[in-house]
Amino acid sequence: VREAGDIAKRNGRANIAATHLPSFAMSRRSLLATLAALAAVVAAPAFAQDWPQPGKTIQLIVPAPGGSGTGDTIARILAEELQKRLGATFVIDNKAGANGNIGASAAAKEPGDGYHFLFSWAGTLAVNKSLYKNLPFDVQKDFVPIALVADVPNVLVVNNDIPAKDLAEFERYAKAHPNTLNFGSTGIGSSMHLAGELFERETGTQMTHVPYNAPGTATTDLIGGRIQLMFQLIPGIAQQVKSGKVRAIAVMAPQRSPGLPDVPTTAELGQPKLLSSTWFALLAPKGTPSAVLQKMNSLTNETLADPAVKKRLADIGVSTLGGTPEQLAKTIADETEKWGHVVREAKIQAQ
Secondary structure, eight states, rough: OOHHHHHHHTTTHHHHHHHHHHHHHHHHHHHHHHHHHHHHHHHHHHHHHHOSSSOOOEEEESSSSSSSSSHHHHHEEEEEEEEHHHHEEEEEEEOOOGGHHHHHHHHTTTTTTTEEEEEEEEEIIIIIIHHHHSOOOOOHHHEEEEEEEEEEEEEEEEEOOOOOOOOHHHHHHHHSSTTTTEEEHHHTTTTHHHHHHHHHHHOOOOOOEEEESSSSHHHHHHTSSSSEEEEEEGGHHHHHHTTTTTEEEEEEESSSOSSSSTTTTTTTOOTTTOOOOOEEEEEETTTTHHHHHHHHHHHHHHHHHHHHHHHHHHHTEEEOOOOOHHHHHHHHHHHHHHHHHHHHHHHHOOO
16 A cells, blocks of 8 residues: 555655545455456466366266167267367266256256266257256256257158158148147157147147157057157167158258258258257356366367267267357257247146
């Protein structure tokens, strides 16, 4: 304070300095806070250089059963590639149940220390907010976005007893047979279920939803004629389409899928609002250092741009995405609003 007064006197502003001397004294707390913030900024690069520490594993929580399913497969490919680039051991921690809520809730309780991450998807991150009355986590409050990873669109498929060969024919057929066509899904509020509800809303058709516990059982019943159609995810039905066991009508996406490149999209067939897919993303618990988030974003984008990785995912019908944390945050917000409307209009409620 005395030094500040001396400087002011030398500059011929002794009266001004005297007037402000009490405020200099009172700002000690603010000064300490500023110094602490500056220390954090200086420490961030050092943290990034030291992270991950040798011998420490990085936990990737996946809200799905291990060893099967598109989500678990993508997560393991991503973890394997990040492990190569980062030089740290990644451990997949499968926590399945309640449409992903169990895994996401567990991840939200983990410390934001740079060694815990969540790999999840559209249903858990965007749909469940409207589907469940008491969600045990808040995506926006409990997590910070890192990057979009991949996208798998739904595809409208019918059994061979249905005469329609394209989207327009199927719409006409469905309108001519209200409440007689059964579409299968993997459960209430699943991507396949909501894709069917969206289809009904956009086309004015009326069909009956039949929930199953497993996609394989639903697909078997589709082939056998016990249900007439599904809005399946491409990896789970591509082989049956290619072998002629079922017929693909349209992929519910803006662009064609590498899994079924010969099948037209709803967008190119004049239904630009008829879009449904399961996108996958990487997030971290709140409080994770920004330097870690930046590094994970950079490495994730590097991984997804790798031609070998893109091909590996394309071979199972998955399109790579990538991008900024801001793009992921916007996707979550937009999808939460979109599917919230569908859930409320269809009066869907999960237990």
